[in-house]
Amino acid sequence: MSDVHPDSARAIPMPAGVATRGVVFIHACRRAFAPHVESVLHSALGPTLRIDWVVQPVLPGMWCADIAWRGPAGSAAAAMSQMLRFPDIYVEATQEPTASTPGMRYALAPDLGMWSCAMDAHGNVMLNEAQIRLAMQEPSGQVSVRLAHLLGEPWDAVLEPLRAGAQRPAAPLVRVV
Numbered sequence: 001m002s003d004v005h006p007d008s009a010r011a012i013p014m015p016a017g018v019a020t021r022g023v024v025f026i027h028a029c030r031r032a033f034a035p036h037v038e039s040v041l042h043s044a045l046g047p048t049l050r051i052d053w054v055v056q057p058v059l060p061g062m063w064c065a066d067i068a069w070r071g072p073a074g075s076a077a078a079a080m081s082q083m084l085r086f087p088d089i090y091v092e093a094t095q096e097p098t099a100s101t102p103g104m105r106y107a108l109a110p111d112l113g114m115w116s117c118a119m120d121a122h123g124n125v126m127l128n129e130a131q132i133r134l135a136m137q138e139p140s141g142q143v144s145v146r147l148a149h150l151l152g153e154p155w156d157a158v159l160e161p162l163r164a165g166a167q168r169p170a171a172p173l174v175r176v177v
Helices: 031-045 075-083 129-136 140-150 153-165
Strands: 019-030 062-072 090-095 103-109 113-119
Touching: 019 031, 019 075, 019 153, 031 062, 031 075, 062 075, 075 090, 075 103, 075 113, 090 153, 103 153, 129 140, 140 153
Parallel strands: none
Antiparallel strands: 019 062, 019 090, 090 103, 103 113
C-alpha cells in the first residue's frame, strides 16, 4: 500500500475544541483486524462508538460497518491516519464543515493508498489554486487524468462496488443546519 498521495496530503490546521461530526464507512476489513480497527476508532473518535459489523458480500472473508461519530475537528484525520497500518482495508470517512473548519473526505484503498479532500457543505470537492495550477502544467492529454485524481475518481471506482454490495444498516442521517 502506498503512503498518502502528495496531491491529497494537504495539512489543514484544525482549531482545538471545534466540534463536528461525520461518518466512517468501513467498506471491507478482514475479521481478524476488526478488534484493532475498533480500537483505533474508539481512540480517535470516542470510546462510546457502536460498531456493528456485517459480512461484505462483494469480497469474501471481509466485513463492513458504518459508524456515525461526533467529536473535535480533525478526529476523522486522526482515525484515517491510523488505518494506514492495516493491509487490505477499504475505508472512507467524512467530517462535516464548521464555521472555522472545512468539511473533509478521506478514502483509503490498498492499491491506491490514502486520498483526502476538502468538501463544501454540499459534499462537493474543493480544489485549491495550487492544485489547479499543477494540473494545468500537465501535458494537454494528462490534465483530465490529473483532475480525475484530484477529485478522487480512482478511489470512487474501487469503492463503489463495495458501497453498492454492502447490505448493512445505514448510519443515521444527521440534520444539516
